[in-house]
Amino acid sequence: GIEASLRRIAHYDYWTDSIRKSILIDAKADFLLYGMAEYSTLALAGCLQKKASPENLPGLCYLARDVPESALLLPSFYEVGDKKNKKKFSRMFMDFYLNNDPITAKMLAQQQDNRFLIQNPPWPAPSTAELDQIHGLDFEREVHPLDSAQGEVRAMETIRFALTTHRGCYGECNFCAIAVHQGRTVSCRSRESLIAEAKELTRHPKFKGTISDLGGPTANMYGFECEKKLTKGTCATKRCLFPSICPKMPIDHGPQITLLREIRKIKGIRKVVVASGIRYDMILADRKNGLRYLEEIVRHHISGQLKIAPEHCVDSVLACMGKPGTKDLLRFRELFFTLTAKAGLKQFLTYYIIAAHPGCRLRDMRELKKFAFRNLKLLPRQVQIFTPTPSTFSTLMYWTGRDPFTSRTCFVERNFQGREQQKEMLSIKKTAAKGHRTKNNPSGKHT
Incomplete structure (x- = not known):
């Protein structure tokens, strides 16, 4: 699972405010498979069945007495756990992150106690045929009986009739764990597979005509990928989308347009929603x-509102997040509402915001509030306080107090009241008392 993936090497743990050993040691397990791991699980089972050593399997972590010759030796757990010298932890994480591509990754080794944690390079990104095979399995689309006995799981209604179009994400937002779990290379299912699954949904007794989501980690990454990345691996010194979109990324929404049109034509399907960001x-x-x-x-695939994630508006904070500036946000917002009006519909944008991210001060949240009223004509309600997740760059910044890309110090709000105060800056109750109203929001209510 993702918890094992993110805790596979020495990592910062928010709940204990300390560096912890690999979960492989804490769990006293023999092996750990990271990533989505469908095919590596089968491969490991095959090795165990044959009583053969699985230690060469891609995507596997295990413990050993000695370091293999080909392994890149990371700073030990004791070195990276030293609060007085956090540079070692930063160096370790950079080496770990850069060795997560199936094509370019090296084997990693890290001493923990009297043994070495060995991380093999990742399992290859799944092919279209492999993804089709996985999603072609006869899933129950129900909560496991052990969990259903404890009561209703409301989240199931969100995902029961959702279709996954692809896997992986090259957005590389610094607070997101997808890059080290699913990878930075996008793998897509075929149209035939998705259409077949959509038709299968119409035969489900609980299906009422709405596909709740057609997407993936980022909805509009379906159907294209960088050819260089597919053959030579991800770039070590450049990102695909930040600080600007790489000219070698062949962005083309055509395949997804075709897919959406074909699926909404299927008999028994009334609505196909793109709910992924x-x-x-x-x-x-x-x-x-x-x-x-x-x-x-705008015309066919929104259920009242479209989710987007600007996260902030202050350039210095956005740089710490690995997110683009507000210029594109405002251009997109204008285009969205122009097309919505043209279609004769009443639809909205939902903005996801993060408070107390490394680099963000209370004054930055105050600036965000002004920006929201002035440019978005509302106050975002989807505001969450940054919580450090193992194995992300944002968590690295939280622990070290430094931006790993510039080596500059960055402000980190660690105080609980201070973090809450940043979120409260966008509080509806706090703002409603002041009676803020806008042209597009005459009631003063916010979404």
């Missing part, structure tokens, strides 16, 4: 099909 900067960068894609989304 979208990258609005990618839509604006696609001069061929970006506008057509947004028109399709």
